[in-house]
Amino acid sequence: MPLPVNDQEWPPPHLKREMRLYREWGAWYAGDPDELADVYGSTGMMHGIGLDPKGWDRPSKGFTGWIQRAARWFWGAPVPLGQVRSTKLHVPIAGDISATSADLLFSEPPTLRIAGKKSQARLDRVMRDAGIYGSLLEAAEIGSAYGGAYLRAGWDTEMYDHPVMSVLPPDAAVPEFRYGRLSAVTFWRVLAEDGDRQVWRHLERHEKGRVLHGLYLGTPDRLGHQVPLADHPETEIYADEVDEDGGFDSRFPRGLLVSYIPNMRPHRLIRGTSLGRSDYQGVEHLMDALDEVWTSFMRDFRIGKGRVIVPDIFLDSLGRGQGAAWDPDREIYAGLGMLPPPGAQANSMLTITQFAIRVKEHVDGGKALAAQILRGAGYSAQSFGESDGSGQQITATEVHARERKSFSTRGRKTGYWNPTLQWTPDVLLSIDREVFGRKVSADKVEVHWPDGVQPDPEALGRTVELFNRAQAMSVETKIRTVHPEWDDDQVREETHRLRDELGLNVPDPDRLDDVLVPSAAGDE
Structure with a gap:
């Protein structure tokens, strides 16, 4: 399907409801x-x-x-x-939710394994040089806020000698799905706008095996008509790359150069859509109420300032028609030519006003609302630094128990991320091979997620030591217990080092097939 050529409404009318949601969630995310x-x-x-x-x-x-x-x-x-100024106070809990969601997924990134040492080494270097893990963290945070995010692979031979990857938000895309998977997508960005008269837009459409670019001159709510790419400096770099159809080969015939990662499904407001839902969906009114509580808290501080009400005779005249003033630091006043009321004190003509500041009520109400917001978003309060007040150190098992809600949400999200993480090595090495001429490929991609909570090294060491004393654990099992993220090659190399340095009687892992195992008849 080519790029749109007619003067149609933009964004497309069928995305109006999604765009309204994106605008609302984006406001909470921005804070x-x-x-x-x-x-x-x-x-x-x-x-x-x-x-x-x-x-x-x-x-x-x-x-x-x-x-x-x-x-x-x-x-x-x-x-x-x-009222001179707005006194409303905002608590940026939405941004904390998205940042914590991304940290739970990618603060300790998953391990991507492919067949072939050369291809694996090249993949590791591309992931490091192109900052892919940083892009994954960024996409996870955006997806938490907007309900999903797009990862786009590409290349720029003038600046890089490796593939690159960028993150795109869902409010700048028109997706097309087939059986829940992205089949095509059109991104757009506003290059320049002249008030309400002219708007320059760049459209980039991704289809299987093809990427199309178009430049449009329209109005704020109309796409306008397509003009040559060379008419704007930001799109003229594509003018020599595209063919007569306005596109070029994506160098990845097995699919798109783009992958969509839904945050969570199903979408509770738009049934039947393949788009994901935001972590904020359903708790917007609670975040609104939390802001109202903290605004009331600050109002108590504002109106709780001590004030002194004095009679007119205590004021010093500033001149005819210029009013009067009172100096609260003045130490001596002239006596009044009158008798005080019976039983009155010397300062009875001064009235001190001091309102109570309801700290505990506001703090407790704010905590209760925050806990409900986090629960509604799918997280435990402990993941956001809230403790039980005991001050005692806890084990990794206790961390899992207290943050069970957060880890359950993390486990659901990893399922939506797995297809993209399997697509990432394939598309990166395909571009690396087709564009940069390197002889690499990605076959049988394996994704290994970390546990999410690092075990206590001291407790892990005691466990390994106890099993070693009982002679119930081999050297290889010990290494895999301490380093569960290592692959077979790393375990084999570490076994060689231990055997050479400590003189252990450990069979050579490369010659295990030559080790003689007595049969049952021989034992008899």
């Missing part, structure tokens, strides 16, 4: 109070946009309907008349 106020409608009269997800498809009747929807959200309430 910008102005953007949140704009999304929920408190900064302008945006009729029915981004206020209540349940009301997007229901028409609103005039100003009254808009006010009713806005009133459901703390961030939808406008700043009261006469």
Whole structure:
């Protein structure tokens, strides 16, 4: 399917609901109070946009309907008349959720294994030089916020001698799925815009074996018409690469140069879609309430400042028509020519106002809301640094027990990541072979995920020592217990070193087939 050529609405109308969700989740992820106020409608009269997800498809009747929807959200309430500045406070818990989700997946990256030492060595170097593991971490964080992310492989022979990979957010893509897998996708980006008149867009479409580029000149809500790629400096580099159809060979005939990773499925608001759902889905109102609690907390601090009310006779006149002032640091005042009321104290004419600041109530309410937000997003509070207050050291097993919710969510997400991690070595080495001429390939890709919690080295050492004393563990098993992430070659090399350095009577792993094993008849 070629690139769009007609002056159609952009983004396409069938993605309107997804784009509204992306805009809402993006505001929470960014943590910008102005953007949140704009999304929920408190900064302008945006009729029915981004206020209540349940009301997007229901028409609103005039100003009254808009006010009713806005009133459901703390961030939808406008700043009261006469108030100089907005006093709303935002707690960036959404960003913490996405960052922690990415850390649980890729703070300790998985191991990718392929057949062939030369190919494995080249893959490891490309993964290191191209910063692929950093891209995986970035994609995991974006996917947590927006419900999914795209990884795009490519090359630039002028700058790099290896394949490269970039991360693209889902709010700049028009995907096409077949049986839940990405079959084609069109990315777009705005290159330049002149107010409400002209917008330059670059469209990049990926199909099986093909990549197409197009430059369009339109308006903010219309794609416009296609113009030559050489008309804009950011797309002229593709002008000499594309053929008469506006594309070129992707150098990867087995699939796309792009992979989509859903954060979690199913999508609870759009049934039947192959897109993933955000970690924020269903807890937006709780995050809104958390901001309201902390705003109330700061309001207590603001109105709880001590104030002194004094009578007019304590004020010093600043001149006719210029008012009066009172110096709270003044030490001596002239006596009043009047008798004080019976039983009155010397300072009875001064009134001190000091409101209580409800610290415990606000903190407890904020913690309860935060715990519910994290639970709704699929995580344990312990994953975010919240402890039980005991101060005692815990083992890896206890960490797993306390963070069971987080590790269950991590386990579900690894299942969605496995196809992409198997695609990554294949596409990178295919580009490395076809573009850079290296004789490498990726066959039988294996993905090995780490445990997620590192065991205590001291406890692991005691365990290995106890099994060694009982003569119930071989040297190879000891090595694999201490280094579970090592492959067979690394274990074999370590066994050789131990045998040579310590003089252990360990059979040569390369000649295990020559070791004689007595038969049952021989034993008799």
